[in-house]
Amino acid sequence: MIDSAIVDSGISDAEDDDFDDAVEAPDAQLPENRYLDRELSWLAFNQRVLELAEDPKTPLLERANFLAIFASNLDEFFMVRVAGLKRRIVTGLAVPTNVGTSPSEALAAISAAAHALQVRHATAWSESVRPALSEAGIEVVGWDDLDDTERSGMYDYFQAKVFPILMPLAVDPAHPFPYISGLSLNLAIRIRNARTGRQEFARLKVPQMMPRFVAVPGDGTRTRFLPLEELIAQHLDDLFPGMQILDHHTFRLTRNEDMVIEEDETENLIQALEAELLRRRFGPPIRLEIGEDMDAVTLDLLIKELDITEQEVYRVPGLLDLRALFEVAGIRRPELRYAPHVPTTALAFQPVDQESRADIFAAIRKSDVLVHHPYESFATSVQAFLEQAARDPHVLAIKQTLYRTSGDSPIVEALIDAAESGKQVLALVEIKARFDEANNIVWARKLEKAGVHVVYGLVGLKTHSKLTLVIREEKDELRTYSHVGTGNYNPKTSRLYEDLSLFTADAQVGRDLTRLFNELSGYAIEKKFKRLLVAPLHLRKGLLRLIDREAQNALDGKGGHVRIKVNSMVDEQIIDALYRASAAGAKVDVWVRGICSLRTDLPGVSDNITVRSILGRYLEHSRIFAFGNGGEPEVYIGSADMMHRNLDRRVEALVRVTSAKHVSELLALFDLAMDERVASWHLGEGGVWTRHSVDEHGKPLIDLQDRRMSSVKRRRQARAIR
Template sequence: MYPMIDPALADAGLGDAEDDDFDAVESPDALLPDHRYLDRELSWLAFNQRVLELAEDPSLPELERANFLAIFASNLDEFFMVRVAGLKRRIMTGLAVPTNIGRSPVDALADISREAHALQLRHADAWAGKVRPALADAGIEITDWEALTGDEQAALSEYFQAQVFPVLMPLAVDPAHPFPYISGLSLNLAIRIRNARTGRQEFARLKVPPMLPRYVEVRGTSEITRFIRLEDLIANHLGDLFPGMEVLDHHAFRLTRNEDMVIEEDESENLIQALEAELMRRRFGPPIRLEITDDMDDVTLDLLVRELDITDQEVYRLPGSLDLRGLFDLGKIDRPDLRYPPHLPTTSVSFQPGDSNSRPDMFKAIRKADVLVHHPYESFTTSVVAFLEQAARDPHVLAIKQTLYRTSGDSPIVQALIDAAEAGKQVLALVEVKARFDEANNIVWARKLEKAGVHVVYGLVGLKTHCKLALVIREEDGTLRHYSHIGTGNYNPKTSRIYEDFGLFTADPQVGKDLTRLFNELSGYAIEKKFKRLLVAPLHLRKGLIRQIDHERKNAEAGKPASIRIKVNSMVDEEIIDALYRASAAGVKVQVWVRGICSLRTDLEGISDNITVRSILGRYLEHSRIFAFENDGDPQVYIGSADMMHRNLDRRVEALVRVTDPRHLDELLAFFDLAMDPGTSSWHLGAEGVWYRHSEDGEGNPLVDLQDKTMGLIQRRRRARAVR
């Protein structure tokens, strides 16, 4: 790889309001129906169904469709490793509580199993019946061993002996060899063999090597590019692995394990050591899903179920090949005609150099006016990376402070921080080593930063640091100036090419003071203070948003213009949802643009009549968070890192910044207008939590693609600047 304050408080920002004001918000929840939420786990599965629908769409390029199948598979793996595993663990420990819709945990697992089984079957059918034939029609064929000519089989046998056979490790299961450990997400062959000497049937397990290409190209004279699956190639050479044995049968299977992290923190514990121990434990987490091919015999299945201690509900019998994450490998095929047209991110107008030979002065541009960048339409490299690299080499820069949630060890951002520290600047990196599935990488480059002299801080006990903040302190004419960046996405140059995000650069002194205080608290002990242009979790963000929502409700009741627009990845938090219901019931127009989970309903008569929910998926992963409130004609708009989930509002350090430049307000609101326009392709949330795709008009013509349209708008904006 798939968004009111009281006018008297507008200039000061929500941070100046007292807690008593927040607590004064009316909460007539008795008027709201009991069954007012959608199940969050089933809503997530509905999101992944939307990903699958992109793969099923014949209007999309063939290799992109295959990529969406791989994304679906990868998403579902993580869902089982984290969400299902966590639910199962809580059931086993007796700590489980009813779900957000009141379902018992055991019933919730049954619901998930039912929906996941249906989705996996649909996923398999999409590959076998739609995408694989479409690829073949386009000249890329995934073939089977039996369909190859003798010469082709001979050539592949040579490849097998030279490149595959040496790394295979068949493991026998008999009285002298216990059932082997099956690693999570590995693809395996379960093999039944007969000992020629004793005549006894035995079992062996063979792991398909994950370091080898999943699809092996068939060399030949055909004009069609053809591949054979690695497991198919191995299966047709089992005789080489078991000489003197009769191979009776073989079947593919795949295991998913619990890989959720449980870190018990206290102030005296070394977090890095605890994480490393937990990462080792995670490799041996209990099984939670067994995928098998639909032709597996009962003898083999019974053995796997018994040895893996797994239930029938956790067995997924699927037609065709397993682990379609392997389709990511097809992305290496040189067929640009079967992909989205290439898009080269443009440099933000504000950061474009005066001439082709000059390097832009980032600080000068930010002093001139706030700069809002929109990735990946506008380049991350020529904005965020350039900002930090200039800060690292500028002799007037005294200090750099930055949060890092997900990045990579070869990131130019990490290198810029190292360069700055080695140049004698004060550098603080607040590293969140608990970023799920990036823990091991984060530990490696955090230690690399420490060795270079960077002050590395691992955040507050009990809280993840998820906010995206960078602060540069620069001496100018004897005074210190703050240059700030607040983003909605990670400081990761790789994901910035496919994640849609906003970032705000500002030299506003108040934002600089807010960030200085926040960084000091993050490297200290607690988040206590309120802020002027920031809303910060866990203490003030939820209260601030509910206050804004309630202010819109009161405006509607007073006959004033009132609307709320929220763009997030997930909308789950019950307090926020209830506040939106109350606003809707009072007549506030509420528009929610959500990529993934949405527990908000649109089918509650008299309650959600004014609520519209849309979802957009495409070539880029919609990732930005926007919160816009009409505020009786004086829009209050925030961007930042927080989703509307319990963890974001209660157990993470998150930050939203209020956008004040009228040009930026217009840009953000126009972006929202385009997303919610009936002429834009999107999914609409309907009754009972069912999503309906709207991609064509009444005459069968395709609706506007928001991401293509945004690309064009930003390119035209750059050309207009060049003409001037």
């Protein structure tokens, strides 16, 4: 989503869905009502984010950050999911949701839940976080809270910095109602013309390029901010001289910003995408947020002019668009934030001494290396791997998938350096990564200019896998070094997202990746891979086979066990397989961050299923799939969530982890997450998530992420002692 968000919606990160969530024919042995509504489950996820903001034990500025994340998440939910449902209604594509309800019924349920959450969100800010910030010396004030000297200083700021860029737009017979851009904050102003006596309407957009919270000069003992819209509202007379200001109200519009790209083999994808990005700005309205004091006359005008329904109007107490709290959360008050954690270099990649540089290839040749971000450094592992490959004269070729990366990416620079030094470089750039399309177009063109072979994957499929293949000449032979990850090649989000990286020199993985890259860049069609499970052809079938094997092991008395960690659990076939495994007696543990359509309250069906969710300072983003396999665990990591798009319409890859040490480490991590002594949310009756953060004595439960940071720190200290 954004660099500052550590808990995201699972919409932009998991990107898009074409809303083909129609329920398949019921399994004869399973009840029909066996899924939870995916949209309401997403809202329940965002409620968990809100609960972190409401918790007084969460550091204060982190609480402000979680409020901003909640707001940003909800915007994306409306722009994509709600927009999609509305599109289905308008176009008559009345495909039922995953629980069999009509789109109109789903919209009504979403509206009720979202209205309640927005009010709760606003209340958390106004009645809890804002007063707590004030006690800590950080105030968001109103105009009435300022003295005359402060008001004079604010007026000077308004005249110098704000007034020149404001653009009041009148609405009258000569001036039609203006276009309202999505997610912009606006003032609706009613004025009386002193000359004619007529009432008029004007719209004023609050400038988005300026800080939303304007610092109020003071003596330095307190940090004080005035909302920009209030500063503007107090000086409307300057904008409408000779007019009587009757009333003003804030409002904010959300538009459909989903995109549909029709592809065929002859289309120039970049040009089509650029055109669609322009059209996105003019998507139909889907939500109107207004201040709680807006009068009926102004509201009726907005509803009429914006062609929006009353159900789509959200009356919010207090400030609109609390994404602006990212600004407050960034204040330098370390005592009000989580204790800092500096990622350590993975033990295998630590240099022999401080004077030397680690040889990444030599470390990988010794054995597979598993790195856990952000506890262990992305810069000294993934980034160092690519930078060493770029400068190594023995490296002949580099092949990589790029889904999302930062604007100043050292990953992209390494690929450019490699190409400019004469190496063969292939970059598969997924330019359809939602809300990163424009960024990725820029990088794709920059790579092409440097001589990188840039391809855009397979027609009709997004390439979501996180793969790098390096081919190096060693002793007159070619050797492959591979990286398979669960997260994007993005140095910025790598400090906020929890992910896993596997580095291996295993020849079989190298052959698998060689074939996969040939398929992505050319016309090869691979039937089978050895150590990879690849979507869309093999991954679903492979996972179903592994789950069914655990069900059979349970029936045979071998103690079947399935462990799955994902961002979203929605796919009906996978869920049904888990139900069957549970009914057969296999233990099923699901660790999910966001959406979960799996139920745990079906007697005789889900008795052996446990579902947990963990949210915190880092966004849990890795995907792990572990199977008991009769006492010889089989574990995979990779990029795929359990959603239709990931299994059917994307190129995804899971790699089997073969090191016994790494398998044990991943299973131990999973078992810790499911432990009753660890803080988490439990999925229970009726799809309700219950937070478990303290024990029966009121003592805080173990924070998994803190425990993981401590574990990495102890390993580093032990290495230093040796």
